[in-house]
Amino acid sequence: MTTFRLPFPFLLSIILIGTSHVYAAAPQFDQVGFSKFPGAGLRETTGGQGGRVFNVTSSKELEAAVKGSDSKTIYIQGNIALSRALGVGPNTSLLGVGSGATITRSGISIKNVTNVIVRNLKISKILGDDGIEIRNSTRVWIDHNEFESDCCGGGPDKYDGQVDIVRASDWITVSWNYFHDHWKASLVGNSDALRSVDTGHLHVTYHHNYWRHEGTRGPAGRFGTQHVYNNLYVDYLHQVIHSRSDNQVLVEGNVFRGNCTEALSTYGLVIPMDSPNTSVNGDEEIDGYANLGAVNDWGTCKTNITRVGTFTKAPYPYTLTPLAEVEQLVKAGAGIGKLQF
């Protein structure tokens, strides 16, 4: 489906780097992580596989196609300006065709459903709504999309999140996306008052995403469990990975470049630059937890790890990209137009 040249130095590094990890020979665009290996008794995320196929070119056709729980794969062509959030039914794949499938005005809403895949779509400048909101939903794979607005003259609340994952959603992978020019990137758990709703859920894998010129939340989690590996962060303005309210993160093999203040914090404070709700000086929350796996390249960023957690090992097979290859590989492989639909 997709071909890639092997970066030359890789051949050397496979010989020289001796760790317990298995290293990749080329980008792996197959599904990995929590969406592929959900909790006991659940099947991997397959979206609309085996079902009806739709080709859509308008919001009207798209809105009609996403309804119902029958399995369906929907190929989206061209720009679709949604007049309201697109409520996606279960067992659905939304696949952008070529490198020009774009969603504007309103976002994609994955609510109260299971088994949804979104790939190869550009989602831009969604006002008054998230780019993608995943709420009370399980088994979701968000892969090879581009999320873009304008950053950051309008402040943190001009737009909402790019990919927000809330209300006990679970078993999600966010991979190979290009997140750029936006303030609040990806929130996992949207209130410190939702402990009883969210605890035990919000298992999310973030891998090989390219985040450039963003404000905060790459991601920010509460009460859940996130595995954040092999992401590339360039010119992040305020705070990148935030783990708070007893959230657990395993952070490994990520690369930080350009301007950067804080790459990872488990200090509970919701900083003033991240739209705190109750105080202009930031909201006080209980700290989160973090573990560091394979070495990260923090660039010029600082870290503030106040509590080391129990999430030390991802419960599924995955292949780490060698740290020295991450920047090149993620830039080449993330975003739209890399898959052939």
Ligand SMILES: *[C@@H]1O[C@H](CO)[C@@H](O)[C@H](O)[C@H]1NC(C)=O
């Ligand atoms: C969708 O479009 C593709 C390529 O243009 C075509 O091969 C296929 O037959 C179409 N499918 C439907 C259900 O219209």
Ligand SMILES: *[C@@H]1O[C@H](CO)[C@@H](O)[C@H](O)[C@H]1NC(C)=O
């Ligand atoms: C579609 O989703 C529902 C859950 O909403 C599930 O019960 C059903 O088995 C799914 N159908 C297929 C064909 O996967």
Ligand SMILES: *[C@@H]1O[C@H](CO)[C@@H](O)[C@H](O)[C@H]1NC(C)=O
């Ligand atoms: C999701 O389920 C809740 C509780 O049953 C309901 O209030 C809400 O309207 C549902 N949302 C959608 C989009 O179906």
Ligand SMILES: *[C@@H]1O[C@H](CO)[C@@H](O)[C@H](O)[C@H]1NC(C)=O
């Ligand atoms: C969550 O979604 C399920 C359907 O999958 C629904 O039965 C339930 O009421 C929803 N719960 C909430 C709190 O929205």
Ligand SMILES: *[C@@H]1O[C@H](CO)[C@@H](O)[C@H](O)[C@H]1NC(C)=O
């Ligand atoms: C980095 O920050 C400095 C000072 O705010 C700014 O002048 C410069 O343009 C920034 N560089 C990039 C690449 O954003």
Ligand SMILES: *[C@@H]1O[C@H](CO)[C@@H](O)[C@H](O)[C@H]1NC(C)=O
């Ligand atoms: C790091 O966390 C501690 C709380 O444990 C806090 O007092 C300190 O201000 C934090 N440092 C930064 C730079 O935010």
Ligand SMILES: *[C@@H]1O[C@H](CO)[C@@H](O)[C@H](O)[C@H]1NC(C)=O
């Ligand atoms: C802000 O805080 C108030 C009071 O704690 C709460 O009712 C409200 O839902 C919060 N809003 C958001 C967006 O979190």
